[in-house]
Amino acid sequence: MKKLSVFRRLLLSFICLILCVSVCGCLTTADYELMYDDNVKIASGSTNLLVGSVESSLGDVYNWRCTSFSGVYPIKNINTDKAIKLKVDVEEGKFKIVATDGDAVYKLAEGDFDGEIDFASIPKGNFVIKAVGVEAKFSLKINS
Secondary structure: OOOOOHHHHHHHHHHHHHHHHHHHOOOOHHHHHHHHOOHHHHHHOOEEEEEEEEEEEEOOEEEEEEEEEEEEEEEEEEEOOOOOEEEEEEEEEEEEEEEEEOOEEEEEEEOOOEEEOOHHHOOOOEEEEEEEEEEEEEEEEEEO
16 A cells, blocks of 8 residues: 655645535634524524633532633523522623523623622523623623
């Protein structure tokens, strides 16, 4: 069997890489912008791009700091029958916190929000708290 030259191996690797990227696809900022206001996509799943993200969890306390976030990211399952404190500080970009229950999406906070979120606006029950953003820089803390 004849060995491939280094040039041919590099060329073959490059072609495979191009094919993988074109088949898998990449979401653009425009795609994330469309997703930001699409409750069906927000409720149904998650797609995200995180840059400079640090998460930590100790007992009932969850902390997340992100320097660039785009997409939809499920943060935590909660039960609103229990006392929950969620504090968010949005520094830049488009960002909102939502609670989802099946197909229902409840917006809890949006924009340049800095403070504690009130769960009184949603019914009692089990929800998934999700972050939704486009090029957002933020920090949040949940005590549950």
